[in-house]
């Protein structure tokens with residue numbers, strides 16, 4: 001995880017960075033988190049790394065988790081025999 005941040009900072013050493021999610025500026029290193037576009041944490045290609053706010057980042061991953069859970073439940077419901085519904 002920290003590796004992506006290092007790669008990102010090496011390529012983009014100057015603040016402010018622009019948050020990928022809200023488009024606002026990220027003013028300090030303390031507020032900088034690096035998001036992996038393809039969600040693969042060890043894929044530290046610079047094209048896969050985006051500056052984000054910790055709050056925006058958290059919200060995004062929480063929403064993603066909800067969507068995945070919903071999809072999982074929908075699929076599970078489809079696979080249940082009709083009598084079980």
Ligand SMILES: [Zn+2]
Pocket residue numbers: 019020021022023024052053056
């Ligand atoms: Zn943001």
Ligand SMILES: [Zn+2]
Pocket residue numbers: 034035036057061
């Ligand atoms: Zn992320």
